Every structure is written in structure tokens, then in C-alpha cells.
Amino acid sequence: QKExxxxxxxxxxxxGAIVSLNCTYSNSAFQYFMWYRQYSRxxxxxxxxxxxxxxxEDGRFTAQVDKSSKYISLFIRDSQPSDxxxxxxxxxxxxxxxxxxxxxxxxxxxx
Amino acid sequence: xxxxxxxxxxxxxxxxxxxELRCDPISGHTxxxxxxxxxxxxxxxxxxxxxxSAPDKSGLPSDRFSxxxxxxxxxTLTIQRTQQEDSAVYLCASSESSGDYEQYFGPGTRLTVT
Numbered sequence: 001q002k003e004x005x006x007x008x009x010x011x012x013x014x015x016g017a018i019v020s021l022n023c024t025y026s027n028s029a030f031q032y033f034m035w036y037r038q039y040s041r042x043x044x045x046x047x048x049x050x051x052x053x054x055x056x057e058d059g060r061f062t063a064q065v066d067k068s069s070k071y072i073s074l075f076i077r078d079s080q081p082s083d084x085x086x087x088x089x090x091x092x093x094x095x096x097x098x099x100x101x102x103x104x105x106x107x108x109x110x111x
Numbered sequence: 112x113x114x115x116x117x118x119x120x121x122x123x124x125x126x127x128x129x130x131e132l133r134c135d136p137i138s139g140h141t142x143x144x145x146x147x148x149x150x151x152x153x154x155x156x157x158x159x160x161x162x163x164s165a166p167d168k169s170g171l172p173s174d175r176f177s178x179x180x181x182x183x184x185x186x187t188l189t190i191q192r193t194q195q196e197d198s199a200v201y202l203c204a205s206s207e208s209s210g211d212y213e214q215y216f217g218p219g220t221r222l223t224v225t
Contacts, residue, residue: 008151032212043115043202043216044154088153092212097142098170099214101153 003027006089006102014110019076023089023102026070030091030100033065035074038086038104047087048074079109113137115217117203123223124193132188132220134203140215141208143186145178148200148219157201160186161208193224 006023013019021035031052036044048063050056050072056063062075072091076083089102116135124130136143141162146154156170160180171177175193180186190197200221204214 002153004153006153034212036216041218043204043218045216046213049212090154097144097159097206097212098156098167099154099212100156101146103151103153 001026003100004089004091004102007105008103010106010108012108012110013079015079015081017079017109019074019079019083019107019109021074021076021087021089021105021107023072023091024070025072025091025100027091027093027100028067028070029093031094032092033063033072034090034099035061035063036088036090036101038088040085044088076107079107081109081111084108115203115205115215117201117217117220119220120218121221121223123225126195126224127192129189129191130193130222132190132201132203132222134186134188134217136184136186136203136205137215139183139207140205141183142206142214143180144204144206144214145186145188146202146204147172148202150199154202157188190222193222195224198222198224 034049035047038044053067064073086104088104090099143160145157159167175191178188200219202219204216
């Protein structure tokens with residue numbers, strides 16, 4: 001079993017729809033949870049991070065962490081074609097630099 | 112300012128040859144990381160450098176892989192006697208300090224071993 005599981009998709013939605021992405025994990029030591037966005041042929045860029053459990057909102061993006069279920073989510077509201085990318089979840093224990101990544105979910109937003 | 116740069120962007124090599132990949136981190140970033148991204152898989156941690164401390168090589172998959180970094184500047188990842196399973200995108204990232212979750216990634220080097 002992988003330490004971080006993420007459905008690879010692909011996910012195709014019409015413009016304006018809500019995109020829902022999620023990851024599950026097995027390591028209860030994880031405290032920092034991140035979402036990266038990766039455009040084709042580019043390196044990942046940090047989109048959002050959350051420490052421990054709870055919700056965090058940034059514009060059209062909302063990240064949720066449920067440590068009791070070992071489950072994290074990213075929601076994209078009012079999706080745009082420019083949101084078409086691969087979204088990677090990543091996580092690490094506190095004060096640890098080694099990020100454990102999910103495989104990434106490829107999202108296409110159709111105009 | 113300039114981001115993390117990597118060279119070459121693409122490399123095709125024959126099985127058994129050695130390859131060297133280069134990473135230029137963001138100026139002032141003391142921490143540098145190498146990851147491998149295989150098709151359909153998550154990023155795998157390979158190695159971590161922090162200033163002049165001994166690097167954490169725990170993610171290197173075999174002794175054919177090695178990496179160097181001079182001070183807080185350029186790093187090179189060397190793969191000796193390449194195998195087809197080494198084909199992947201090799202990503203470099205840097206961050207301001209150790210334990211900093213905010214890592215900035217370069218565009219990667221796409222390595223194909225034929």
C-alpha cells in the first residue's frame with residue numbers, strides 16, 4: 001500500500017463547475033498538507049497548504065483536512081480552463097522536509 | 112526574481128551511459144532537493160542538501176545515483192550506467208531553509224534511456 005493514495009483521474013468538467021480532488025494517507029504522523037498544481041512540462045507550484053486538521057480558503061480554492069479519517073480534499077469553485085493541470089497532494093510530518101506525494105490527478109476544464 | 116532552473120530540459124541516452132543533470136536554485140535558498148517523477152507516479156524524494164551539512168541521501172535508489180552541491184549554489188545529479196527504469200522526469204526544488212514546507216520547483220529534466 002502506498003503511503004499517499006490519489007485517484008489519477010483524468011477528470012473532465014465544464015467551465016464553472018466545482019472540481020473536487022482528494023487524497024488518503026496512511027501515516028498518522030503527517031501534519032503538513034499541501035496541494036501543488038503542475039502544468040504540462042512544468043515543475044509543480046505550491047497552491048495551498050494546511051497545518052493539521054481544518055479548512056483553508058484562498059479565493060476559488062478550499063483545502064480541507066480530516067486527520068481522523070486520514071483524508072484531504074481540494075475544491076476549486078467556478079473552474080476555468082486555465083485550471084486545467086495535474087494536481088498533486090503532498091504531506092509531511094512536522095519539521096520534516098521529506099514530502100510524500102500522491103500520484104496526481106489530471107483535470108481538464110472544458111470551455 | 113529568477114526561479115529554479117534545470118538543464119538540460121531533455122536528455123536521451125543509451126543504456127549504460129552516464130548522465131549529469133544540473134540544478135540552479137533560487138539565490139539565497141539554502142535547502143535543495145532532488146525528486147524523481149515517473150509516469151503516473153508521485154514524486155519520489157531522492158536527496159536533500161542544507162547548507163554545508165552532510166546531505167540526506169536516503170532516497171537514492173542505488174549506488175549508481177550520486178549528487179553534489181557546492182555551498183549554497185549549483186547542484187548536479189549523476190546517474191552512472193543508466194538503465195531503462197531510470198527514465199523519468201528529474202525535478203529539483205529549493206527552499207529558504209530546512210524544514211520549510213514551501214519548496215519551489217524547477218521545470219525538470221526529462222530523461223529517456225533507450
